[in-house]
Amino acid sequence: MKLTCLATPGSGGGYHAPASHLLELEGLRLLLDCPVDLSALAAFAPVPLDAGSGDAGELICAVPYYRSPAVAAAAKAGGVDAVLVSSTTGMLGLPFLTRLPSFANTKVYVTEVASRIGKLMMEELVEMHSQFVSFYGPDMDGIPKWMEGEKHSKLMSMLQKIGIEDERNDLSPLMPLYSAANIEECMQKIQPIKYGQEVCFNGMLMLKASSSGLELGNCAWSLEGPRASITYLPNTVFVSAHALDCDYNSLKENDVILFSDFSSLNVMDEDDENLGENAMLCDDSVSRDDGVGEDENVQILCKNDDIAEEIERISFICSSIIDAIKSGGSVLVPIERLGVILLILELISETLHSFDVKVPIFIISGAAEKMIAFTNAVPEWLCKPRQEKLFSGEALFGHVELLKEGKLFMFPHLYSKGMLAAWKEPCIVFCPDMSLRHGTVVHLLRRWHADKRNLLILEQGVDAELALKAFMPVSIQILECSFLSGIKAGKVNPLLTVLKPKLVLFPEEMKLRCPLKEGAPWPCLYYSKGKTIEVPNTRDEFEVRLAANVALGLQPRQLDGTVAVARLRAKLHLSNGQYMLVAPKDQTDDQTKRLLLHWGAVDAGRVLLALLEKGMSCAFSGDDVGLVGSERSILVTSPGDALVKITSERTVIYCDDEGTSKQIYDALGSVCNGI
Amino acid sequence: MAIECLVLGAGQEVGKSCVVVTIGGKRIMFDCGMHMGHHDCQRYPDFARILSATPGATDFTSAISCVVITHFHLDHIGALPYFTEVCGYNGPVYMTYPTKALAPLMLEDYRKVMVDHRGEEEQYSYEDIQRCMKKVIPVDLKQTIQVDRDLVIRAYYAGHVLGAAMIYAKVGDAAMVYTGDYNMTPDRHLGAAQIDRLKLDLLITESTYAKTVRDSKHAREREFLKAVHKCVSGGGKVLIPAFALGRAQELCILLDDYWERMNLKIPIYFSAGLTIQANMYYKMLIGWTSQKIKDSYTVHNPFDFKHVCHFERSFINDPGPCVLFATPGMISGGFSLEVFKRWAPSEKNLVTLPGYCVAGTIGHKLMSGKPTKIDLDKDTHVDVRCQIHQLSFSPHTDSKGIMDLTEFLSPSHVILVHGEKPQMAFLKDRIESELGMPCYYPANNETVSIPTTHYLKINATEKFITSCTAAQARDGLEKANLLCGNHLSGVDGDVKADEGILLMEKSMAPKILCEDELLQLLGTERHSVQFESLLSSRVEEVQTTIVDDVVSEF
């Protein structure tokens, strides 16, 4: 088994662009996640370009290009057999891949919900991109001019800065975006699955997705091959306020864990004090090591501290929103996390109500209406408290009530029909566009940026200075927030203790941040981006199931007190990743004709005795000199003529009569080790 | 090994579905239904038989590994609160998300009918239903659920009603499917049953329509709409006795759509808030409806009916035409009976009945012959002068569907439940003669034992696996055949057997290896045995000399 890490996440701790890997096992090549890196977008000037405002001078005024290290590497490898996707953001790069001819037969596995939401996100991306195209006109002839100039190298060095790593300057190339037709083509290759559904790939691998807790439809993967079971563990949240919690029970006792949650590396630019606290948490679990029972580790995982913090952060956002509104300002929320938007909507409606503030809330996005409606019809994919809402007949999310009460409005564009009639300032606008580069956000920022009563909420990790460059000078208040993106460092060791792996593949970068438990029963291999590591098989042998009726027909031969052998004739099948030996269809095969296996020295004297015992007339031949170690010959005269030559490694039976030669063969078998 | 199958209900009858299956020491109860036609102890399965069939078990929790409910119809779930809250079963209960959401409505509706209208002593309380449902673990389709270390279950789409599932269960190598009720053709709001090709020792299937083959659905729908339209345009009232869930939504989609097309203004009523509330559940569970509905649903939810409104009790005697959905179905009591008593005497009115009514209900009486008078009890009679329309579409598969599913799954054995004895006998003969599978249809409280195939877990060396794979590839076997998807492959191929040596060592798992691997392991050399013709022994020396000469020339 071989693992190559293709990409490690940049900003957002892996939420917006998760890590991606290439895994080779049992002759199959699998791509794990296929994200796209949208950070390049910040280097392009926003559209519509407005010369009057801000400093667009340093920004590239052209249709943006995008990069995806996963796509570049998979294409370089010449194709993959399958892609396993663990999140909606992990599928945004797929249409780049599936439009290549070498991926015509690639199968893509994604959860039903992730594929539905992912498709809406891809379409939204294409829609937003089309604003650039309609502004600049399509790139007609090949590579655009800016890509050959200074701006390109500047962009590449900027990307290098964003993507922390990449000392070796091997950034994957920039590509033009895919089209709506590419998305359709990509969706054709997707096999949507449920949590806990076992699918068999290529007869050999059983694949299973389990909820990972970060977002609706996100999953960890179990890959069960004939010689090893592997967990692909992306960003994981144990207690969620909207998505189904991480189902770590279904990952227990897999042999290998590919640990791919980099979120603790990105702990939201926390200061050193906080870092120390995290390291301590980690140490804490190390020191408590063997005394900790599984239950205690499970308790550590299930503690809802992470989600309590997340709710606290979101409450803080809500109170900032209320402050801005009360001062007469409007609020722009260009955050792209579905879960966060759903939670803010719920909390803000409570907060608005309790302060008796009445302002309209807008979601302006081409995908919003479908996505929001969809979230109220997927109870199976939600956390247990929300599932309880189904069972008591309540709506799954607060937005259903907001819509019914006419407090929440959804429009695809600012210029959509009905928008003007509903519009009233101050207001709260959600508009998923982190990079602040597309129509709606650009328009609203230009309208609101100069008033300090207004509020802009950005996700930390976005380069705010670069993002706002085109809107300078800005007086609008800016709130930078961070959100829960995965496992906290302190929960890594308890998780591994519960999962009981035989081997852990861990990111090199996280060695320091989260030292693994010393003296842990699981060995560890460290991987780093761009390098291939060889992963040893945990089992050398294959597991096979032998049909009981075949086993009953065996004729074992005892070799010594503890060892017996038997010749086995059966048909080998591969079914659902399981090798099976069943009785062959054609059982009339004449076994007596078969040359069986013999071993060890054969004593010619004992052969002679055995022949005589069978009533044959025979003797050592005249030429036979009887020297030890050389050839001995036995001449048979009755029931037929035959000559048997015996050396230390070989016996040759010269005989034209089938009956006689069979008798000689049987006699030989009776004095010789064989099977 | 064997699968023991104890039929506690729906054996040679329809009602109180309940089958207890024992596989490899695990005991699963499929469905826990009640019989609508009985009002005595026969209404529930005879649970005591489980304990007497389980030596050593002192209570139901220790006797049964899990209960799985296929769908929310009372003849499949009606006895569950009784079993968990009165009999004290405390182990896991599984059902799909929609069943868990909708079953309490059905149970409470029926409990009310029993207690409030019939004045019977209640078998379980409202709180019992709530407590019972709290214990239920909801499952999604196709999800593999590990009940315990050895027992695995999985639900497949069954059509029939929202959330109906067929259940696959596996312990070790023994596997089976229990279908519950299913429909092999899609209807207005549900898709057709869907299942993987599985390797099964046993299939337990419903057989409501063991002998019936149905024709086009559209014709039957048109017939229904025509009858309803004719009645209301003549100023009559249409009574549609139905349970709150399932048929009600199906017919409502049909009527709402027809009203829209024909621009009709006559009111369609639901008798209780229940069905309106139920539609709210249907909206959240739209993922469980048919693909067509799912696709069409982006903004408008098809369960937002335009022409349907709430019915007040005082409307019963109002003049003028209307259509009324009233619970319970089959006119087994409650409000539908109350309305029936008022409306049945007028020849202008219409009562539509489902394709199947349980014996003992008024619906059943109306369907058998054409009675002009129905005796409710000693003193109460109802004159029946209204039209009776029997709906000939049903959410159950017909006999062709049963045969198709059975052939598709190709189990080693088949057991029929949920049907009527003569029809079941007919179907059994067909399954045995046409499909060549042993088939049984035990009566209630009978047990059938099914033998199963068994496999031993052994190891194989990489070399053995590669040599087999290589040999099979060499024999012209397509790679796709050996490395096929979800089913045992190559079984039918005329391929030579693979050969290896099974090594059995004390306290180690048996292992298959190749001949030379064995020799290596034993630290010994092969002693080859050859056959030659007698003649060649004489020429051999000459040949050797020639070869020697050739060699020496270089």
Ligand SMILES: [Zn+2]
């Ligand atoms: Zn049913």
